[in-house]
Amino acid sequence: MHSRFKRAIIVLIDALKYDFMEYNETLGFDEIQNIHFKNKLIILHQLKTKKPLNSRLYKFIADPPTTTMQRLKGLTTGSLPTFVDAGANFKSYHITEDNILEQLVQQNKKIKFFGDDTWLGLFPDQFHQSFGFPSFNIQDLHSVDDGILANIYSEMKKSDWDVIIAHFLGVDHCGHRFGPNFPAMRDKLLQMNAMLSNITQLMQDDTILFVMGDHGMTNTGDHGGDSVAELEAGLFIYSPTQIASSQQKDDNTVKQVDFVPTISLLLGLPIPFSNLGMVITDLFTHCPWWNTATNDIRQAYHKIKALRMNAYQISSYLSAYQSQASDLPEKELRALQQLFTNTEQEIQKYITMMAKDGVKSDTLSKFQSLENSYRTFIRDTRQICENVWAKFDLKWMLIGILTLALGVAQSLYLWASWSNDETFLPTSAKFLLGGSLAYLICIAVHLFIFPTSVPLMPVTLAALLIVANFVCVKSFMPEMFVVKRYFTLVNVVSSILFILNCCIYFSNSFVVNEDEISMFLLQTLVCIFSASIILSKKSPGGKTEHTKYSKKSKSSFDIMQVVLHPKTVCFLVCLSLCALLRLSSSFIPCREEQVSCINSVFPQPLASLEGATKNKRYIFSIVSLAVMVYASRRWLKHFGNLNGTSPGVVAMLYGPPLAALFTCLHWALQGLSDLFSDSFTPWQLALMAQAVYVVLLVSIVTLTVWPLLIFMIPSKASSALYLSHKGDLQHIIPTIYNQLKVNFQQNHNEKDSERSPIIYGLGSAYSASICAYLVLFGLLLTLLLSDGTAPSITLGILALYLCLELYSAAIVSNSKHEEDMSSPRWAGLVLFNLLSTVFFYTTGHQATVPSIRFEAGYVGFYGDLKSFILPGFLVWLNTFAGPVFFSLAGPLLIFWPLLFNGLASWMVDKKSEQVKEKTSWQGDFSIFNNGIKLNKHLFSLVCGTIFITSLKLLFATCAAALHRRHLMVWKIFAPRLVYESALFVTVTACMFVVCLFVHRVDRALIRFVKYIHPDKES
Incomplete structure (x- = not known):
């Protein structure tokens, strides 16, 4: 042309x-x-x-x-x-x-x-x-x-x-x-x-x-x-x-x-x-x-000329594409090619007639008809290509679903077997793992060597392995395990809620409103935990240790006795937790399909706000950050884990406050208007965030190298109790009196070298290290989330504390033996999974592409980065801040019930038994003497978590496969599948990281005990 x-x-x-x-x-x-x-x-x-x-x-x-x-x-x-x-x-x-x-x-x-x-x-x-x-x-x-x-x-x-x-x-x-x-x-x-x-x-x-x-x-x-x-x-x-x-x-x-x-x-x-x-x-x-004036016929002819060349190019492309692939609908394609051929014949005929007879009265209408024909051909061709552009290989989709199902079955088997057997790898496990390896080899052969063949063998092998897994799971569920251990109120309801959570992937409206549905399911499970504590046989009906100070007669009414009653405390904890969760929903952004949703002020950039609104939000963010640092320090001090000058203690004493201070200064710089921020050089705007990275990196490395937050005072004159936390004030005098009496009785029989030292924080050695790790990562997440959604991490920490107290109280109130308290329960795993899901949304995200906060990749950096690895990692942390935080907190399901101090002891009347002999309290250090139990519980925790996340991924995959031709597949179902896949990888990686850290703490404790008792083997 x-x-x-x-x-x-x-x-x-x-x-x-x-x-x-x-x-x-x-x-x-x-x-x-x-x-x-x-x-x-x-x-x-x-x-x-x-x-x-x-x-x-x-x-x-x-x-x-x-x-x-x-x-x-x-x-x-x-x-x-x-x-x-x-x-x-x-x-x-x-x-x-x-x-x-x-x-x-x-x-x-x-x-x-x-x-x-x-x-x-x-x-x-x-x-x-x-x-x-x-x-x-x-x-x-x-x-x-x-x-x-x-x-x-x-x-x-x-x-x-x-x-x-x-x-x-x-x-x-x-x-x-x-x-x-x-x-x-x-x-x-x-x-x-x-x-x-x-x-x-x-x-x-x-x-x-x-x-x-x-x-x-x-x-x-x-x-x-x-x-x-x-x-x-x-x-x-x-x-x-x-x-x-x-x-x-x-x-x-x-x-x-x-x-x-x-x-x-x-x-x-x-x-x-x-x-x-x-x-x-x-x-x-x-x-x-043109030498002559432009008229309607000339305009129509020139448009047809352009459309004709366009249509010829598309027709050539269709012919070439059809020769290479067969996914275009043959009937519609034949009709389009016929339309193009007929239009070409008509245009040739009209041009010949015009050259012979000149322009006639109907020439313009004929040209307009030809123009419409070319337009129809191009438009319909594009529509057909749009409809079939996404190719679905049902064969490999089935293989993928079976592979996921096999992984789910394997994780369920390992979780069930390791919860009941002391052997790490029983014979059945070796058989099933070998079968899984053979299955993967078959998949690789069909994928790389015979890609066009129908993989019947992998399909059959996968089906047999899935059945074998469930048969083996059944063999590891004796009657006592099934009836008395699993079928409790909390476990049954948590299973129902978890299945409901998985099933929402099959409904587009449920996926769109998953943030509200997950919040409802989590609050329901919290209420069920509280109900199980209140209805427990160990829940007292009269006065407790906390109300024995009252000397009033039975006829008098004491409001404190009602307020401090375990059932009342349990109800208040449940109410507070639900209120915290409801408050955290203020940080959830709206997605396009939520028509009635109104975005709050929190997801908006601070610099986009003006006047009092900006100041109020900035102050609120600072206060929330201060609450996070203060609450963590208060908890560590309560258990005696901030005594001494060990590197880990120093890192926790000064690292979080410094990181919080630099974070607040970084937010202040980001909140400047564009006019003022341009007066700073890029490195100046990034300096405070870089300072946060340095402080947190040094603190995390220090805590990894010196993970124990304990302090020992060698005793020279008297034997002493292992002081693991401050204790309740009303019991401090009896404790000192009993200790002095023991010292007086044993003093003449003991040598100085045989007397026990005073050790602060030993009873919470595992929990304190994990909590310190959580605080440092929480501060990193608050930096990446920006000031708007950072308070949700503080709410997450408070919600985590209350959930762990409820979980511990529920375990204590429903367990007969203390040795069972450290085993991670199914309901606890579901609880943490729901917390991860809810706080994925409350940290300012939705399962959509536009909700990805790409700006997080450049927090603390300026200019061009040669690699996308670091920005991608920061964007990943920002996107999955909630799941990362609660995955790292997973081992607390093992250690927290052993502490049994604080709100949990107020909700269950078991404290009176422990106060009788205060020296018997060992906290989570009690699991140190049984390394097999610790490894067993950690392995069970990892397998149970992988089972839950992989089952959700399986449901999301099946939903996307079922709705592959749904109108909303690329808008709703496909993004949800991508997010669930990324979430599975995230949770799995975080669980392995935190378990390695727990083993690091355990090895440090072994060296510490050997240092105290060099003549004893741990």
Whole structure:
């Protein structure tokens, strides 16, 4: 086709919504001042008004996923990306498909590029000259844009280019950081307006300008999904010469893939082979080389000419695709090919008739009919490709589901067998593990050697192994285990709630509202725990140890006796925990499908708030951080774990307060408006966060090397009790008296070397180290979550404490033997899983692509990072902050019931038995003497956790497979499956890490005991 223009300028403004480009003449001055993104690109309105035949403005509809790399691929190839392509957004692979840049190079055209260096990864050899800048630091609003503006004007004045591409990032980064309606967005759009004004003044008549956005953004500045706000970008086309024969009509919506055939034909290039877009026919109605005046017939003919070349390219692509694959519906494809053939025959006939008989009265209507036929062919072809683009291999889907089911069965078997047998690997376990290995070998053979064969053997083997697993599980469940240990109120109800939690994956409305459903299930389980304690036989009906101070008669009423009654305490703990969970829901963001949801002030960036609202939220965040540090120090001091000057103790004394202080200062810097923050250099803005990293890294390493938070005072004059915590004040005098009596009786028989030392914190050695580890990681998570959602971590710590107290009280009230108290219960595993799910949402996330907080990857960093490993790790920690925190807290299910101090002792009347002989209290140190039990419980904890998370993953996989042709599969079910898969990996990795840390604590305790008693073996 004849080249209409010799040069083209493509200005891509990342995340440029159509709303940003459309001018609203009805807005008053005050409204314009309050809506910071409206009526700022005035140059577009001026050009459209003064030169209506030289300009066009369209809604530019993107195809999901609305991530930058996928949009660039669509804008250059005209093809349709798939959902799984979203994962490649941070890894720009070289595009090997036919594209407009490759066509330009083949025609010896010179391309100059400015801006986002993602292009350099996609097209490494196509640019004649490039000025690339790092693109993923969304805290930086100006570096990329300023770098472009410093070079583009001088390069435009040169003659050594045919196409200029400029990709600006400031608007997108401003949206991520502040949201669209913020003063910084106004300033950025005004900068873009000035840039476009300068470019249009430098343009020559043979040049055409395309100003476009690759996607839109939500009200919070996010993108990646398929909401209307994310899909509606804008496209403005302008040339100093006339580009259309009439003014623009109201129908102003085009697809982004339509850009590819349009610019190709305007520049006289072949349309890329895999293009599925349709030419924008408005731009092919005016031909300046015609000697006669433009009329309707000429306009219709030229549009048909463009559509015909477009349709021929798509027909060739369909034929080539059909020869390689058979997934296109044959009936519809045959009908489309017949439509194309008939239309070609008709156009040939009409052209011959016009050459012979001239123009007739019905010529225009015939041309319009042909135009509609070509449009129908292109549109329907694209629709068919959209419907079948996602290929589902049912064979391998079945293999994947069976593999997951086998993993679930194996974890259930290992959990059940290790809960009842002292042997680490019984014969049946070796048999099943060997069968699983054989299954994996079969899968590998079929995957890499015989990929086209039907894997009947792996399917059969997997089914047999699953059945064998459940048979073995049954053999490890004797009658006592099934009836008396498992079928308790808490276990049965927790199982029902867990199954309900798994089943929600099969309903799109339930997945959309999973945050509220999980909250309801968790609060229900909390109430069931409380009910089991209250209904327990060990729950007293009269006065307890805490009310024996009362000397009043039976007829008098004592309000304190009612308030401090174990049942009342249990009820108040349950009520407080439910209130904490309800308060944490304030941090849950809304997802697009939750129509009635209103976003709170917490998910919004602090800098986007103004006045008193900003100050109140900042103060609230500081207070919550202070509560976290104070509560952890108070608990460690209560059990005597902050005495002495050992490296671990020093790290916990000074590390958390320093990290909290630097975090608050970092939040203050992030809360500055764009005007003030620009006065700081990038390294200054990142300094406080880097200080937090250094403090926490040093503290974590120190705690790993010296994990024991205990302090020993060698006794020279008297024997002493192992003082593991402060004890209750009302019992301190009897304790001292009893100890003095023992010392007096034994003093004449003991030598100084035989007298026991005083040891602080020994009774909580395991728990204190884990809690210290949790606090340090919690501070890291608060930094990454930003000030808005960071208080949810504090609420998570408080909720964790209350849940552990309820869990401990429930175990003590329902167990007959103290040695059973350290075994992790099924209900406890379900409780922690629900806590992980709830706090995934309360930390400001949803199971959607737009809810990923990519800005977390650059907290404490500036400039370009050579690797995405560290930013990816930080984004991962931010996304799964809740599951990471509660997974690391998992071993507390083993150690916390052994402490039995605090609220748990107030809820159960078992303290009176322990007070009789205070010296018998050993806390979680009691498990030290039985290393087999510790390993057994840790292994049971890991297997039980993996079983729960893998079963949820299995349900999510089955739901996605079942709904693979559902309308909402890519919007709801597929993202939920991806998140559940990532959650499984996260929880599993965290469980192994924390178990290794527990073993590190255990080894340190062994060395400590050997140091005290060198003549004894541990």
